[in-house]
Every structure is written in C-alpha cells, then in structure tokens.
Amino acid sequence: MVANLTRQRERDPQSEENARESEGDRERICSECESATLIKSDDQGELVCKDCGLIVEETNIDHGPEWRAFNHSERQNKSRVGSPTTKTMHDKGLTTQIDWKNKDAYGRSLSPEKRNQIRRLRKWQERIRTKDAGERNLQFALSEIDRMASALGVPRSVREVASVIYRRTLSEDLIRGRSIEGVATGCLYAACRKEGIPRSLAEVAEVSRVERKEIGRTYRYVSESLGLEMRPVDPQEYVPRFCSELELSEAVQLKTKEIIQVTTEKGLLSGKSPTGYAAAAIYAASLLCSEKKTQREVADVAQVTEVTIRNRYQEQMEAMGIE
Secondary structure, three states: OOOOOOOOOEOOOOEOOOOOOOOOOOEEOOOOOOOEEEEOEEEEOOOEEEEOEEEOOOOOOOOOOEEEEEEOOHHHOOOOOOOOOOOOOOOOOOOOOOOOOOEOOOOOOOOHHHHHHHHHHHHHHHHHOOOOOHHHHHEEEHHHHHHHHHHHOOHHHHHHHHHHHHHHHHHHHOOOOOOHHHHHHHHHHHHHHOOOOOOHHHHHHHHHOOOOOHHHHHHHHHHHHHHHOOOOOOHHHHHHHHHHHHHOOHHHHHHHHHHHHHHHHHOOOOOOOOHHHHHHHHHHHHOOOOOOOOHHHHHHHHOOHHHHHHHHHHHHHHHHHOO
C-alpha cells in the first residue's frame, strides 16, 4: 500500500518558494518496504528508496526556474520570457526575421530552388512588417537614429531616448512639412542633451544627411513643442574627450576645468559656445602645463574656428589675470 502524504502548502506573497516546493520535500513511503527514507536524484529525475533501491518515481520534471531568488525584486530581475522590448525598432522588437544566411538548421547550404524561395519570403516579410505609411516613416527614422548614434559612439540609452522623442513627434503630428532625416537628427541631438552626453551640433551634423542649420531649427521646434527640459551644456563635459583625442595629460585636464570654473563664475560663459569655450580653455591649459598644442590642432578636434579659440583664450586669460 502506497501512502502519499503531502503537506499543505501556503502561498506567501513575500516568498514564492513555498508555492514551488519540489517533489523531494514531500513525504513519501516506499511501496516495497514501506521505508520513508527516499533519495531524490536531480540528475536522473528519479526518487529512489535508500533501503531497498526501488525507484519510487522517475522522469520527474522540475517546472520551476533554474535560478535561485530570495525576494520579489530578484525574481523579477531573473525572470525570462523572451527578449526585452525596445523603442529603437518600429515593432518594438516583437517580430522575428528570416536569417540572411542561406543555410538550413544543420548548417548545410540550401539548394538554388530553396534559396530563391527564401529570398522571396524575406522580401514579403519586409513588406508585411510595416502595414502603413506611418510605420514606414517610423522604421526609416529609427534606422537613421541608430546609424547616426553608432557613428557618434553614444550609448544605448541615448538611442532609446531619441526613439521615444521621435515617437512623440510622430504621434503629435510635428513632422508635417519637415524631412524625416531632419527630425530624426534633431531628436538624437535632444537625447544627447537630456542624457548628458556631450555632442555638439557640428558633430551631429557631420554624421547626418541634413545641414547644421536645419538640425538646430528642428531641435528647437521639437524641444519647445514637446516641452522638453534641457539643462545648459557645461563646457567641462567636453574636456575629457577633447583632451584624450589631443593626447594631453591629466594635469592639463585639471587645469582646463579650473580655468572654466573660475571664468564661468565671473560670467564669461554667458552667450558663448560651450565647445569653443572648452577648446580655448584646453589651449590655454596646454600652454600653462608646457604641453603646447597649436590652435589648429585644438580647433580641428573641437570643430570650431581658430578665431573663436583666439578670442575666447584672450578673454579667459584676462579674467584669470594671466598675461
């Protein structure tokens, strides 16, 4: 006689461990020798009597997760139900795509007939992924944002923010009368500003297919229409990257930040370009630290003119009391 004695399990909202109690924790008795000493083999999925060796149960399946979690937040972080959604794709990454490789599941090359069939399927799949002009607009714009973001070397978070901003402009019909490329570039520049990633308009325009003036106009229009809050750009944000490209030491970076801080407190930054201001401070610091760089070298890295550097340099040196 086999008696299966099962304990009543209570569901605790604080801990789901009780709700997922394994078979090994239940009390069972061997049907052969009535011994209660049973051993669970996780590798074989079997429940074996220790005394007589009878396999009480076999091919057990563990329906619980393979990971361990001790609280609700850990369970949420470790749960996996497919790839995460993303705003950087027009379908949020929920659809699948036919692989471009002409190979089957075993890695064997497809026959010419099969290759032609797969090519037609790929073409139809691309067509049905966008159901109307709005989705085609979104698909093209998000691909442009991804292309420009890759060229600028900005993190994934900036692409997500830029995609969200563009989706808002599309839903509020702010794109009418403007080019998709221009609005996409303006959204990317706005995302860089919001995420504190220092990229100048000149740098963004360099990877875009539209002119710098149009990017600036579109950026202002989008940010004002959507009520985006943008903090002023701090010239110090450009210092590490510019100094790294110029191969300047840490001492020059520290001196540059000191020059920017002192002159900014005296109101010298008001109305000035942050990139030109940072470039002039770097030029001044390189001279003071005996790591001289020419105005042309600094101007090329910061994408400003030598005249701008000379003017800002003279103003900063006067404010610092250095001749």
